[in-house]
Amino acid sequence: MPSDTNTPSSPRRRGPSFASPLHEVQNWIPAFAGMTKRLGAALLVLTLTLLAFPAAAEVETVHSPIPLNEQQEAFYKDLLPELRCLVCQNESLAESQAPLAADLRYEVRGLIAKGQNEAQIKKYLTDRYGDFVLYKPPLAPRTWVLWFGPFILLGVGLGMVFAYARRSRSASSTSAKVVVDQAALKKILDEKAP
Amino acid sequence: MIPELGHFAVILALGVALLQAIVPLLGWRRRDARLLSFAGSAAQGQFLCIAAAYACLTYCFVTKDFSVAYVAENDHSQLPLIYRITAVWGAHEGSLLLWVLILSGWTLAVSVFNRRLPLDMSALVLSVLGMVSTGFYLFILLTSSPFTRLVPAPAEGHDLNPILQDPGLAIHPPMLYMGYVGFSVAFAFAIAALITGRLDAAWARWTRPWTTTAWMFLTMGITLGSWWAYKELGWGGWWFWDPVENASFMPWLAGTALIHSLAVTEKRGLLKSWTVLLAILAFSLSLLGTFLVRSGVLVSVHAFASDPSRGTFMLAFMAVVVGGALTLFAWRAPKLITTGELQLFSREGLLLFNNLFLVIAAAAVLAGTLLPLVLDVLGITKLSVGPPYYNVVFLILIAPLFLLVGLAAVVPWKRGDWRETARRLKVPAIIAVILMVVLPFALHGRTTLLAATGALFGCWAIFAAAQDVWRRVRAKPEWRAGLRAVPRAVWGMTLAHIGLGIWALGVSGVVSFGDEKDVRLARGAETELGGYNFRFQEAGEQAGPNYTAQQGTVLVEHGGKLIATLHPQKRLYPSQGTVLTESSIDAGLMRDLYVSLGESYDDGSWSLRVYYKPMIRFIWLGGIFMFFGGLLAASDRRYRLARAAERRAIEIAEGAVA
Known part of the structure; x- marks a missing residue:
């Protein structure tokens, strides 16, 4: 069994990804009302899944671990504890079992595979999620006291x-x-x- | 009926606490011994009231009285009895009731053990404790009564948060509160000293055992919390610099500084106002911790702002207590005359440096805990302060403490001698340097900078502390007599310092050589970590008293031999629909093997988290050493002798008057 820090995502989350906002997904249900019962049930399950993991719906959810070379893997292991899971009380990406954390792990692996360095990855993440995602607060006037x-x-x-x-x-x-x-x-x- | 009785008992306790706060003050102004001695009776009456209230709430939990809102929220008909009893402090209202019960318990202890203190001193201490109690009773009655009824009563309770259904968490809060609240006694002594203006060696000697006892409980509480988080949260971490942890760690740092500065004040009559300030600081940080954890401000600043009554009360109460204490300090402290000379290279000088680093380390933790809250409240930004910050700043600030801890036992009071110090510390230093190189290789087969540093610091603390006892024993012709001749206070200090060294070895070991793996294993598949082979055998259903569990079986082999069978679980608590991972650990002094279950897949495979945690037990072992160090130091016969001597002196004096 290969070492794989990026736990494969749970089976119920394998499925097409929706970029559309939730209410739009819900609005589709009447449109499909005339279709067979099975499809309706499948759609209901899908909708419930999306409701349970609203954030997950925004990103790619089919994860097959991105291969990294040994050096990149070490970098990945060092970097992960410095990034915060955005939906947990207070857990890093390395620890969190939340689906969104799995997605972010996947993203970070992808960035590392593309050869981005620490600063580039952190910039990518803070541009999207703010300083909140970094456990190491940036050096700025507002953190001087720290x-x-x-x-x-x-x-x-x-x-x-x-x-x-x-x-x-x-x-x-x-x-x-x-x-x-x-x-x-x-x-x-x-x-x-x- | 019982909940109403409980509520009434709290009101009664409030009344008694008010009297306990006011009457002794009047007695002190009028020099009336009868009013002064009322404080002790009030303390005992107050304890009876609040113990009755606490018993009422426990009764409601045990009898599953869901007509009480707090019980309905935190109890369940299927909850095992032990957790029904501990569920009393499972949420906000009950925690506060436990808080005041423990505060009242400390007050009672002061009234019993301090009977031989000068009457005015002991009465004023009890008066200050009564003021603190009054604040908390008001808080309970105005914002957080656990006895409020729920109409109509639900047929079933909402259950205790499953994450709290664990023996570790059953005893962690009472221990922690014993520590938190215990600092209120040191605080009360400090305020009484400021009021009377009497701050001398005798005052320090009265205050020391109380402070050490509180510190010892806080140490144990934090250690238990760390152990609980490790086994219950499922990711093998033992400390996360979470604001909730920091809330208990800041008073610990200040309290550690306080027990050291009290030593200086007792032995040398120096640092008087600093010691008083530290006592105020330690208790203020305890209050701050209670505020942070209890107001809900940590969960979400915005949730806090939408229901601010509790948080506002706590803030106002803190402002009164801390502001009042500091005002009194500013007014009276200049009158505390310190005589005597301070040499920097002397025990008291080194202890002053110890205080400096501890207090600034606490300040760094405070900044890291509060800054994200402040920036969020002001709407500036959302910020995270986590391990990467503390691992740099905090470690820089506490590293010098390890140098100091070795010197402390060797350098004498008043004036140290470099040459004599070097002579006595030569052997521990050589041992530490050798072990710095050898130990990581011997235990783990390789080394890192952190492992070497940890071994150096840890061994230095351990052998320098042991050296002191060794020298004392050697001074006697026969070793058994020598061992007996070592005072308990010295044993206590030595044990606590050895505990610090053990802790450093544990931390550096587990951080340097710990390993982990996330794997997906089919039935019968295996994975290797840290030289151990983990074979995932099967997963099946298992029923618990109030949950159902998916239970995996993992066989651990080492060198072809089966050494452990682990049963990690994934529990479903139907009452709240909560799913919890229950890790399974093969614990050993030198290493833990830790497995927790992740997700199951359609093909019958599971994702598992496997951890190899070398020397992690040393972290808690260090805490246990510190606990027993505190116990020995607090029970030193010097304090009992001092009390006996005072008693004799007082009896003689009273006899002379009569």
């Missing part, structure tokens, strides 16, 4: 630590621990005796 914020904070924090240490050294200090502990004990004794 990429630079922690390190700026680290710089400020380190500065404060060194300043604090210098200040505390310049302030004179006696053997603090003993003084504090005795004070604490005395306080306990004092305040318990009303």
